[in-house]
Each structure stands twice: as structure tokens, then as C-alpha cells.
Amino acid sequence: NSVTNSGAILVPMLLAMIVSSVVGGQLISRTGRYKAQLLLGLALMGAGFFMLSTFSIGTTNQETIAAMVLIGLGLGMTMQTYTLVVQNSVSRADMAVATSTTQLSRSIGAAVGLAILGTILTQGLATSITRYLPPSAVQKLQSSGNGSSAAAVFDPAQLSHLPPAIAAAIRHGLADALHPVFLAGVPIIAIAFIATLFIPEVPLRQTAHVAAGKQAAAQ
Known part of the structure; x- marks a missing residue:
């Protein structure tokens, strides 16, 4: 079902995150260099977000993965x-x-980013769905306050009970509404990339400074 498919698509992302975190940590420990890894990671994320911004309902699971x-x-x-x-x-x-x-700071950024991207999605859904609906269905949608179709966007069970024309319009509309959401993440990542360029690469510490900690505690 769609829930299982969604989870299966997320698993490769989580596995990739674990692998790159472990491998990257080992490389940093061995080389003492971390700036290049940060820039590469941001570039990969930017590429992934840009790819997602171009997807449509015809996109395969392999492309999404x-x-x-x-x-x-x-x-x-x-x-x-x-x-x-x-x-x-x-x-x-x-x-x-x-x-x-x-x-x-990370938690605040996540909350603000989620609110902004969520607003972009909800604002885009209303116009993008009606763009694909027949005129008669648009009138019913407007008179009903857009509630049922908005719920059907994220409820596969409800979506399967809708007329084929409306279900197709919702799928197309959701795909269109997601484009600016992912595209909005690209300039944010670009800003992070530019800011990272100015981070001085301080050599990694080779000790835990235990002696310094004991001295500070004694004082």
C-alpha cells in the first residue's frame, strides 16, 4: 500500500545518512579536515532538493529514491x-x-522552516488542484470550502473513493504544489553553502583537555 511505499522510499535516505555520517566521521578523525565535507554535503542536499522540485506524478520510485x-x-x-x-x-x-x-538554533530553524514551507504548500494546493478540475467540480469544491479534497490529498483511502477526474486533479495539483516547496529549500542551502565558505577550519583538538577541566574545577 501507499504507506508501505512511502516508508520504503524513506529507508534509503536514512541508510545513506547513517553511512555518510559514519564514513565522514572517520575521515574527519583521520585527516582533521571537515570544511570540504560540509561543502560536499550541502551540494548533495541542494542537488536532491532540486531533483524533488522537478518531479511529477509520472516520476518513478527509483528516481525519488x-x-x-x-x-x-x-x-x-x-x-x-x-x-x-x-x-x-x-x-x-x-x-x-x-x-x-x-x-x-537548529530547533528554531526547523520550526520556522516547517511553518514557511507548510504555508507555501497549503497556499499552492488550492490553486493547483482547481487548475486540473472540470468546471463543475470546481464549483462544488468552492462551495464545500475545499475541505474534503484537501483531506483526500493526504488520505489514500479517501482518494481512492473519489471520481477518477477529481482524484487525478488532486494528484496533479499536489505534485505542482510541492515544486515550490522543494525549490524554496535550494536557496536556503545555497546560503548555508556560502556561509560555510567563511568558516575558518580550526585544527581538531587531539586531547579532551581533562587536565584543564580539573584545574578549572579546582579553582
Whole structure:
């Protein structure tokens, strides 16, 4: 069913995230370099988001999985690496504050981004669905307040009970409405890429500074 298919498409992204995170962590530990990995990860994510912005209802699962794998590889290479960059650039005494600030900023960004992208999707659904509906169906949709069809967009069981013309319009409309959502992520990733270019690559610490921590505690 569609729920199983959706989960199956997400699994490769999660696996790619795990693999790239482990491999990337090993490379950073061995080389002490992390900036190139951050830039590569952002480039992969940007490519994945751009691919998703071009998809239609005729897109195959294999094409979707390829885009999700790119995004997963990028996430695995960047998420924990940015935390490492912050921790490596502050003193041991400030590490807890710096780490918590990083997590807070990430949570705020996720909440704001979800709200913005969700608004783009909901605003685009109304116009994109009606573009594919017959005139008679548009009148019924407007008189009903768009409630039933909006629910059918994300409910495969309800979508299967709709007339074929309306079901096809909803599928086409959802595909069109998703294009600007994923496309909006590309400039955000581009901004992160440019900002990362200006991050100084501080050499990784080779010790945990245990002695410094004991000295600070004694004082």
C-alpha cells in the first residue's frame, strides 16, 4: 500500500545518512579536515532538493529514491559536523553552552522552516488542484470550502473513493504544489553553502583537555 511505499522510499535516505555520517566521521578523525565535507554535503542536499522540485506524478520510485539518497548523504555529512565545528572552536568551559545553543538554533530553524514551507504548500494546493478540475467540480469544491479534497490529498483511502477526474486533479495539483516547496529549500542551502565558505577550519583538538577541566574545577 501507499504507506508501505512511502516508508520504503524513506529507508534509503536514512541508510545513506547513517553511512555518510559514519564514513565522514572517520575521515574527519583521520585527516582533521571537515570544511570540504560540509561543502560536499550541502551540494548533495541542494542537488536532491532540486531533483524533488522537478518531479511529477509520472516520476518513478527509483528516481525519488535517488533524490532521497542524495539528501540523506548530505544530512549525514553535515548535521553532526556543524556541531563538531562549534565544539572545536570554543574553550572547554564554554562547550556545553555552545552545544546547547547550536541545538536550540537548529530547533528554531526547523520550526520556522516547517511553518514557511507548510504555508507555501497549503497556499499552492488550492490553486493547483482547481487548475486540473472540470468546471463543475470546481464549483462544488468552492462551495464545500475545499475541505474534503484537501483531506483526500493526504488520505489514500479517501482518494481512492473519489471520481477518477477529481482524484487525478488532486494528484496533479499536489505534485505542482510541492515544486515550490522543494525549490524554496535550494536557496536556503545555497546560503548555508556560502556561509560555510567563511568558516575558518580550526585544527581538531587531539586531547579532551581533562587536565584543564580539573584545574578549572579546582579553582
